[in-house]
Amino acid sequence: MSLSYPRNGVVGGLLLSTCLFLLFFMVCCTPEEPIQCKSENTDCTITNSYGTFPDRSVCRAQSVVYPTTEEELIAAVASATKNGSKIKVATRYSSSIPKLVCPSGQDGLLISTKSLNRILKIDKEAKTITVEPGVTLKELINGAANAGLALPYTPYWLGLTIGGLISTGSHGSTLWVKGSSVHDYVMELKIVSPGSPEDGYVKVTLRLEPLFKRSITYKNENDSNLADQIVSFGRKHEFADIFWYPSQQKFVYRVDDRVPTSTSGNASYDFIPFRPRSSELLELIRCLGKSDYPMVGSQNRLQASGSCLEGNAEGEVEEEDEDAGKSYCPWDPRVKGEFFFQTTLSIGLSSVKNFIQDVQALVKLQPKALCGLEFYNGILMRYVTASSAYLGKEEDAVDFDITYYRSDDAMTPRLYQDFIEEIEQMALIKYGALPHWGKNRNIAFDGVIKKYKNADKFLAVKKLYDPMGLFSSEWTDQVLGLQGGITIFKEGCALEGLCICQEDIHCAPSKGYFCTHGKVFKDARVCSRQNQVGDVLVDIK
Numbered sequence: 015m016s017l018s019y020p021r022n023g024v025v026g027g028l029l030l031s032t033c034l035f036l037l038f039f040m041v042c043c044t045p046e047e048p049i050q051c052k053s054e055n056t057d058c059t060i061t062n063s064y065g066t067f068p069d070r071s072v073c074r075a076q077s078v079v080y081p082t083t084e085e086e087l088i089a090a091v092a093s094a095t096k097n098g099s100k101i102k103v104a105t106r107y108s109s110s111i112p113k114l115v116c117p118s119g120q121d122g123l124l125i126s127t128k129s130l131n132r133i134l135k136i137d138k139e140a141k142t143i144t145v146e147p148g149v150t151l152k153e154l155i156n157g158a159a160n161a162g163l164a165l166p167y168t169p170y171w172l173g174l175t176i177g178g179l180i181s182t183g184s185h186g187s188t189l190w191v192k193g194s195s196v197h198d199y200v201m202e203l204k205i206v207s208p209g210s211p212e213d214g215y216v217k218v219t220l221r222l223e224p225l226f227k228r229s230i231t232y233k234n235e236n237d238s239n240l241a242d243q244i245v246s247f248g249r250k251h252e253f254a255d256i257f258w259y260p261s262q263q264k265f266v267y268r269v270d271d272r273v274p275t276s277t278s279g280n281a282s283y284d285f286i287p288f289r290p291r292s293s294e295l296l297e298l299i300r301c302l303g304k305s306d307y308p309m310v311g312s313q314n315r316l317q318a319s320g321s322c323l324e325g326n327a328e329g330e331v332e333e334e335d336e337d338a339g340k341s342y343c344p345w346d347p348r349v350k351g352e353f354f355f356q357t358t359l360s361i362g363l364s365s366v367k368n369f370i371q372d373v374q375a376l377v378k379l380q381p382k383a384l385c386g387l388e389f390y391n392g393i394l395m396r397y398v399t400a401s402s403a404y405l406g407k408e409e410d411a412v413d414f415d416i417t418y419y420r421s422d423d424a425m426t427p428r429l430y431q432d433f434i435e436e437i438e439q440m441a442l443i444k445y446g447a448l449p450h451w452g453k454n455r456n457i458a459f460d461g462v463i464k465k466y467k468n469a470d471k472f473l474a475v476k477k478l479y480d481p482m483g484l485f486s487s488e489w490t491d492q493v494l495g496l497q498g499g500i501t502i503f504k505e506g507c508a509l510e511g512l513c514i515c516q517e518d519i520h521c522a523p524s525k526g527y528f529c530t531h532g533k534v535f536k537d538a539r540v541c542s543r544q545n546q547v548g549d550v551l552v553d554i555k
């Protein structure tokens with residue numbers, strides 16, 4: 015593993031050394047099981063790994079099953095079909111933010127893929143790997159690497175399961191070859207659905223490549239030329255991505271390309287936000303300095319991270335009521351760590367320059383308005399390509415991943431939240447951005463199905479494989495335009511992204527936040543902090 019100190023002298027080096035010491039000598043706590051039942055596998059609730067859905071509702075199910083074989087999975091689906099029960103598939107860590115795992119009502123069935131986690135076959139000659147849907151990205155990467163093979167483009171989070179990441183269109187970053195979406199490397203699927211006895215995913219076969227090496231170098235730049243360079247940078251470097259810090263007017267290029275396998279280096283990329291942290295350190299989150307020193311390593315050691323998932327060995331007993339010495343994923347709801355929103359939207363390459371310039375114009379009005387993003391490593395920008403998938407990307411695009419503070423209290427507004435809301439609405443409405451299916455607040459999915467030219471084809475296939483709608487829920491029907499809209503209008507709804515404010519009550523007028531127009535994108539409707547002077551509202555700077 016290659017390490018280099020930030021460029022802030024000996025003190026910075028000592029601080030980094032101390033932090034690394036603390037991190038390496040913590041006992042990792044495996045994330046909590048997302049499914050909890052009052053009695054054995056019945057009367058259950060399910061949540062995501064963050065502990066809260068966008069609308070803060072509790073998702074319930076009558077029961078859960080944990081099939082270990084294809085036959086057990088088929089039997090579970092057949093039984094639910096016979097009883098007319100709603101079905102949802104749950105993964106090991108339940109990483110999706112929206113309510114994808116919530117069955118309708120309280121009488122549904124959860125099918126967990128936790129025990130469907132085997133690598134079934136690796137064909138070195140054909141360069142393919144066949145796995146069950148509960149195999150995690152980490153397990154797939156390691157299994158392929160042991161055979162001298164690699165999946166070239168993947169998401170950055172090792173805790174995703176193959177079934178889950180394919181279902182949500184998860185991706186890495188590239189404009190090369192077929193692009194960065196994993197589903198575009200699927201060669202074969204075997205699925206189970208209520209459509210026929212042998213139609214959820216049982217087996218997935220993916221195309222691989224010979225294992226290769228990469229070299230990663232970070233370069234800091236002023237963002238004055240970001241809008242002009244973003245497309246050419248993505249086309250020039252195979253695994254390029256960018257961290258953008260708008261309030262600092264800076265961004266960090268990741269110059270990331272393949273190198274000959276003979277190149278020296280065995281680095282491992284352990285992304286800071288995915289590292290385990292003690293409950294105490296979670297309250298002191300800052301980004302360590304970037305370095306322009308190249309890091310070289312094999313694809314399997316650089317393509318994704320997730321060291322906070324590594325818990326105690328099975329059967330190891332932890333001391334009761336002792337939190338000291340343990341470490342957690344930063345967002346683990348069991349500790350007072352990070353609690354955030356994620357707005358993740360892709361904008362076509364033809365429009366991305368103008369979008370960046372609009373964001374920069376907004377920041378100039380109040381440079382410190384987006385400082386809070388820097389606690390979450392700024393705005394991550396990844397490259398994605400157009401996909402033949404019916405609900406895949408419509409054109410080559412840049413994916414903007416914006417993570418920002420969420421209050422424990424749904425009725426508490428955020429400082430400068432109107433700036434984030436304007437960026438979100440600007441992307442969705444002015445630039446027609448497409449949402450990441452596994453992230454985002456409700457408003458990102460409002461009317462989204464109309465943005466996909468092959469939506470009718472998707473709905474036809476859905477009806478073919480699930481004619482009774484047993485895998486559907488109120489949430490998915492709303493997103494697909496089959497049952498009303500996804501927007502929820504109520505007091506304070508705009509604070510949580512459940513609606514775009516139409517009147518002051520949708521914000522927090524009692525706390526000085528009123529519904530106003532955007533500053534750059536005038537069609538935006540945002541919750542802005544203001545003082546009332548007589549009958550006039552005045553912006554607070």
